[in-house]
Amino acid sequence: MMNKALLKKILQRIKKQIPIFAVIMVLSALFAGLSLYIPKLFGGAIDLLTGRDGVDFSALTVILIKIAVFSASAAVVQYIMTALANRAAYKITADLRKETFDKIHTLPMSYLDSHPTGDTLSRFTNDAETFSDGLLLGFTQLFSGVSLIVGTLIYMLTIKPSVTAVVVLLTPLSLFTARLIAKKTFGMFSKQTSDTAAQTAYITETVGEQKTVRALGAEAEAAAKFDKYNENLRRSSMKATFFSSLTNPSTRFINAVVYGAVALTGALSVIAGGGMTVGALASFLAYANKYTKPFNEISGVIAELQSAFACAERIFGFLEQKEEAPDGKRDNEIKSNDVKIDDMSFSYLPDKPLIKHMDFDAREGKHTAIVGPTGCGKTTLINLLMRFYDVTGGSISVGGVDVRDMSRRALRCRFGMVLQDTWLRYGTVADNIAVSKPGASREEIIGAAKAAHAHGFITRLPDGYDTVIGEDGGGLSAGQKQLLCIARVMLCRPDMLILDEATSSIDTVTEKKIQAAFDALTEGRTAFIVAHRLSTVLNADEILVMRSGDIVERGTHAELLNKRGFYYDLYQSQFKQGKQI
């Protein structure tokens, strides 16, 4: 079911909690002893009720007081036990959440880029919780279940071994029945799951594009198709629901049989006069009722522990991922904002080289544009400049220091970056702009928004700069989101600037205006501009034309046009055809 290495890791992790586990174990044994003594006491009380004028009230009072004391102590023990278990479980989960979150920021970008967000997120939510719940509640239930079973057995044996044998032999029947039903219904549940998935997919698509459905007047047609999915689901869900709901009545029936058998054998042995009393029979009936419950719980525990271990494996798999290489220490040797790329090579996959032996210099204050068709390596170059990835050959240096010899912080704080993929978070507009400069004043934020030409639309939002925008930018258009991202760099005014398709969703007129703001911002600063629209790179000091990872041409716009090469063709494809109309 599980391997030793995993168990060791789990133990390592819950080491701090082991004393609590021990306490919980002791408490659960104590609880079983205390609570199971109560039916026996009741049995004793019943035995005192022998008939008219035959009741020993002083003895009865003693027993009843004992019952009150035992139930009160059992309750206190149970409370402490449950509270401790909950506490330990929540603490382990919280620690795991924190560790997982912190881990995100130590992982190399290559890991994050190759693993979907939803996947990592489920480590964080479901897995962490299932692990601690399953582990703790599972173990607690296991301890208390075992103690209850053992305790009940001991108490029953002290009363009457022969009747105990009846209980012990018959009870497992209910377990087997429950198992059998679960096994039989498994297929029905998977059919229900797949029908649900099919319907959900259809709903997601149709309701998600409801506006299109409305525009086409296709509501009735969509509904007819939906009905088919709905009917399938209704059938399979009917089956699964019905057959699985047979578990409880079946176990109840088996319990009734056990109960009857205890009543029969118990009554017969009372008549036979083997030392069994009516009170003892009453206690026995109570025990017979209680005996099945822990069995059912334990069979649930095994499944719970199994899924806890599976989750543990996934969480540890994530937490043990190799972290980024440590930061370099030569931060204070960085002399300037000159960027030098020297014989640099890079590949995402070892056997598929992407960039081969690239060289170029970007002196402080120089603007470099990078153009080329999709997949030519433009964005990769940005990844390397920001050291999201490390080069596989040659070097990139800033101010004379290899980027691997300085801290990432020192490198990145020199750059301001605007990407095509806008990232906004849940929060106010002002907070979103201030991402680049925590603690910026409102005046600074407004100034930055004005420079990015975002001030106009922001003031038209319901609460202006205090408007809360939902996850992923909520109702803002792609262009507005880009403006906010541009405002960020306008706010932090970095030494160097990287613009990766920063204006791709903005209309051409606004783009021109922002271009002017960028020009002002980058005046005298080093800048790298990646663009699809060639109109935005015309003024660069040097244009690097890339094609499948190589720089195939370089020069100013005019020089490159004169070459009549690849750049010329690219340029023509964008503007020439537009003119033919």
Add this chain to the structure above:
Amino acid sequence: MKKLLKYLKKYRAQSILAPLLKLCEVALEIAVPFIVSYMIDNGIDKGDKGFVIRCFLLLILFGALGFGFAIVAQYFAAKAATGFSADLRGALFRHIGKLSYSDLDKFGASSLITNMTSDVTRIQNGVNLTLRLLLRSPFVVFGAVAACFVISVQPALRFAAAVPVLLVFVYVIMLFGMKLYGKVQEKLSKTVRAAKENLDGVRVIRAFGIEEREKAEFDKDNKALLKTQLSSGRLSALLNPVTLVIVNIAVAALMYSGAVKVSAGTLTQGEVVAMYNLTVMVLVELIKLADLTINITKALSSAKRVSAVLDAKPSIEYGEKGADDSDVAVKFDDVSLSYGGVEALSHIDLELKKGQTLGITGGTGSGKSSILSLISRFYDADGGKITLFGRDIKEYSEENLRKTVGVVPQRAALFAGTLRENLSFGAGEINDDTLEKALAAACALDFVRDKGGLDCKVEQNGRNFSGGQKQRLCVARALARNPRILILDDSSSALDYATDARMRSSIFEYSKDMTVIIAAQRISSVRNSDAIAVVDDGKIVGYGKHDELLSTCDIYKQIYVSQKGGEDDE
């Protein structure tokens, strides 16, 4: 909430029979302690083994009968619950189909999807559990207490006093528990959101070097979550122990009062055992009841959300008429529109003759799409009047309006199925000839043939087609219905200039008397239109032909200049 009960009506027989059968099962269960009591008083006391065996057989028989009742009850409950949820889902789907764009905006697609999926499933669980269990537990509790009264009133009273105490206790715990649970959920989703944002925005966060701040913020949220979880854990841990104490003390009181009766000779030992067994039953059911209440509460909150959707009256009502005989295809008369209090269009006047082409251009968020939405009546104008072919748009029946106006929306949405199904979606049967002509006019025939023709498979959201291909297919879908007015809402943004131009000219050839309205960012897409409207900040700031606008409209000129690129270099 009552609205939802309507969908249970169809399963009235099942919904009544299921609890009724449960009642029979419970009655049989409650009889068990009585049988045991007789067995003790008449069998054991008199040493009658035959009587004991008969009692045993009766116990088994009752168990078997109860089992039979339960099976039928479960069947009815499952049938009613699954049927109910299927009907509810169907009704909800149709209702969503009637909502207007502003209703859809208000609810949001993702929340509607949640309503249709997990909310309805939760309600189904709630109905199923209610029919099966919620009625069972009170039956057992009240039945057992009543049975105690039948045996002997005074001891029963002692025990019965405990039931309301327990109910109040469970209720109070649940009340606070649900409140805390809600808080836990809220804080949990906050941490999940933070993790999601950090994963999605990891580049930006690293670029600005704010990792430490993010970690600190998360730590704060995480600790707050832990704190709430701990208090909810402490609270829920109370449930079982307190129940245990209350019930045992009540049983002890019952026992004492019973002893007095036994001593007086008015009660037998067997009857006391019966009462004791009945109280054990009550304890078990009360604990089940508490678990159940949690599920029911969840179902109720889902039911509330679903009802809110079903209660929403579609904000647009349609008339019953169709197009009138008029040469003016589209006319806007002083039309204004606002979304949620923010004005999107103000005082728009437009007139477009049949067969003409109108181009609309302007910056991002200027109001181009809003004008188009009004022509399809996706939204209703706040002021002014819109007429299509001489008829007020509000007098059109929905069917006539959709037939008259064909839209190619900005978002090129396709649906899983075949291409043929997609092209004729919502328009009934359209013959292949028409479909192929439409595809040809949309410059889509070539790649469609490559993919296997009209029967080629379209994956969910059309993800097996590129953005440009999807746009062309959506154009074909609109053309295939032969609308009198065709609306193209930035529907060639993913096409290169040449294909864009080719598509436009073939659309004009496809139908000469079709009125076409094109909204686009690209000047090249609108420059050949009969008239161009320039929109800025919700107002029309220029109207006329391309050459006129170049000299009369500053904004138009700016857009033009910003796009013409290196033309002058040639």
